[in-house]
Amino acid sequence: MKSLKKMVLSALLATTMLSSVGFNVHAQETTTGSITEDTHIANEERANDEAYSEEAITSNDGIEFDDEGNITAVTIGGETAEVTQENPANPETPVNNSPNRITTNLTDDPSTSMHFQWHTTDSDENAKLYIWEEGQSMDDAIEVDPEIIEIDDAFYNQMTEDGHYVYAIMWDEEENKPITDDDDPWIATENPDEVVGYYTDEVFSDDNLLWLDKGFDNYSLGLPYPSFTETAYKATATELNPNTVYHYTVGNKDGELSDEATFTTASESSDDFSFIHYTDTQNAFSSENQRSEADYSNSTIQSMLENPNAEDAHFALHTGDVVNDDWNDTEWNLTLDALLPLNNEMPHMFITGNHDNDNFLDHINTDNAVEGMDSGAAYSTRYNGVQFINLNTEQANESDEDEAPAILDNQMEWFEEELQKAQEAKDNGDIDWVFVSYHRPLFSSSYHSLEDESVQLIRDDLMALLDEYDVDLVFNGHDHNLTVTHALTHNAENFGNAEVATAGESIEDVTTFNNPEGTVFFIPSTAGTKTYNTIYKLESFDWILENEDIHETYEDLFGHELTEENINSFRELLLTEEQPFISSFYAEGHSNARESNFQHYSVVDVTSDTVTYELYQVVGEDLDNRETTLVHTYEITK
Incomplete structure (x- = not known):
């Protein structure tokens, strides 16, 4: 077997360690015998074991x-x-009439409204959303009638x-x-x-x-059960009070109700807040009885909830691929159940991914600002002085062309209009920051960012808009590794269509951007078990040519012969390129075997002049004995 390069522990083990049991702060540096170090060593031994x-x-x-x-x-x-x-299967199709797959999602004005969705097998015409303010009880609840939708072909x-x-x-x-x-x-x-x-x-x-x-x-x-119909309920609470804690439950108070949950509405204007960023739970059903992927995501959720640095988070941003197979309701159930403890504490802002796009709108109640879009959702929201603009990078599925961009013209036109409005709001002092989220990244240390044809076809136009309208931060997923860029601006002549405008300055485990020109891009690896290796950093150019199709993408689309210089210049745009999980499967390709015991998420603190992006990793094979570590902090000030 091809020998695997040894990862450098010092870059991956944190200066601050937090135990997943009780979440106590430990020593300032990792000690021998820590869960993180022991897990890393065990992973490395297995990765290099020919068996x-x-x-x-x-x-x-x-x-x-x-x-x-x-x-x-x-x-x-x-x-x-x-x-x-x-066939040894139980012939009875599954029935669940307790409210399940419950999600909340931010509206365009989360200071006064909120979206909700839940599911049951059979339709309940008396189902409602019950919502009341902190200090009241369900007896005081406002009752909201949901839109009831039949979902055909439950799988x-x-x-x-x-x-x-x-x-x-x-x-x-x-x-x-x-x-x-x-x-x-x-x-x-x-x-x-x-x-x-x-x-x-x-x-x-x-x-x-x-x-x-x-x-x-x-x-x-x-082997699915024969097709049957389920029921989805979509409700929107309106006329809420800003900066107010609300409690809610869904279902039928004369029948079955969900557990009581809570959220806080946004402020009317600029105000300090924090949120959680995670991505690519992407749990497949087939290993549930061996090593459940959903359980590792749930462990990551528990880390978020126990992390004292995340206790004031107002919402969670999930940048795509909730499940592995969007048509598979078994996976939607497993994954959304795993995410439910977080959803019960705060709403989400879900972004469409390539693995969940076809059934995204069946499971997430969200605004969808682009008329006729059926491949996912594009929407924007203003939260405490930040304009969030969320794109759908799966629009190539809507095109009849063999080669189509990830974002079609109608969405690009809407995006530019949103950027123009955001720029005006920024100039008027109504907002402080502009953040953009989408699934497929322009910049990553794994293969997708340069191999996905739909991304290359939108790369120049998208980068030009991000630069022209001074977008501050971009949040991505899709490539299942830790990638953070320098602050980048558009340059059509460079490979990657960007250049470093402001380099991040790193001292130990903190990187700062002081009043940067350009946009900083973030991928927090994955909250699931499927990881991709940092191939541009760890593998030779010959390996990339042999094992990946990037050269074919550039030859087919642009008649361009990929060179080692191209890869090297692309890497100059990247500040962080890390994949702390090591797999024997990396020897022959970019992906592991969905066996990672390293998961990641970030806590993002926002003030009027500073964004602090804290990257955490959750480590350990034993789900009852895992360790959460602050890996790195990125600070952007202006």
Whole structure:
């Protein structure tokens, strides 16, 4: 196996450590035996163990047949599951009429209104949002009637009575191999006569990296219950009082209600506040019974709630990919349940990602400012003197063109109008900052930022607008690594279409930008378990040419031959390029096996003249014994 480069611990271990149990402040430097250091060492040992290489763990994989040609077993990641001709699933489709998948989302004026959404299986025409001010009780609640929407084609993976997922094997006679294309996720359910065998996940263990990496789709298909209809409820509370704590519950007070939850409305004008930034929970369902991805996200949520530096956060910004498969309601349930403790304490500002865009509007109640947009949502909100503008980078899905930009003309026109209004508000002293959020980044230390065709097709125009209208900060996701740029301005002649206008100045674990010209871009890695390596930093140019398709993207789109100088000049734009999780799967590609035990989030403090971006990591394999560490602080002053 190709040897993996050793990560430098000193850049990743924090100066301030906070225990996930009780969240006590510990010593000023990491000590030997700390959870973070022990976890890092264990990860490094496994990454360099040939037994965990992708080649080794797949060496005995395959399908077994009996003398009559029937499939009897399937081996995935070296572990063998029995294949049966009878479907072992519980035939009853799931029913949940307790309010579930509850989310709140900021409106265009969060000082006086708030969006809510929840779901049940069966429709309840008497369901309501009940909301009341701090100091009152539910007896004083205002009742808000929701819009009730039928959601067709609810997708839930079939399970056995004891909770194991069931998978179906279908055979492609022409290709003489299993059908593994899940472009139609219903194919196995709708064609039961063509299913040649079933198996469950019961045999697979929590250290089977191939299984954790959705290994079922090498030989089989997910098996959903037959399609049925669920119910979504969308409610908006209006005429709220600014800077006021509210309590709420949803459902039917004569039937089932959600737990009581709370949020605080924004102030009417500029006021200090803080928020949480996290991204790419992107939890896949298939490893729930081995090493649940949703549980690691929930652990990260618990860290946020126990972090004393986040206790005054007003809302959470999630920059896309709530789930891995947007059509899969099993995943929406698992993930939104994992996020619920945070949602019960504060609203969200959800951004559309490439993994959740098709069903984003089915699950999130949000404004959508671009008429006719059905690939996600674009909207803006003003919060305590900050104009937030949120873009949808999945609009290529709306185009008939083979090669389309991530943001189409109608959204770009709306974006420029919002920037113009924000600039006027800034000039008039009505706001202090302009923040923009979108999922797919222009700048990252992993492959997406240069390989995604839709991003390259919007790169120059988007960077030009960010520069022209003096956007202060951009918040991204998508590339599952820690990336922070210097303050950048537009330069169409440079590779990457940007140049460093103001370099961040770093002393130990603090970086400052003093009255910077340009925009600073942030990716806080991931709050899930799927990570990407910092390939531009750690891998050779020859490795990039061999293992990635960036050169093909630039050749196909622009007739440009990618050079090592291009990569080096692109890296000059990046201030932080880190991936503290080490995986054996990085030897042959950018992605791990969805087995990360390092999760990240940030706490962002905002005043009229300073933004402080504190980056935290949550570390540990044992979910009952994890450690939260302040990794780095970025301070932007003006």
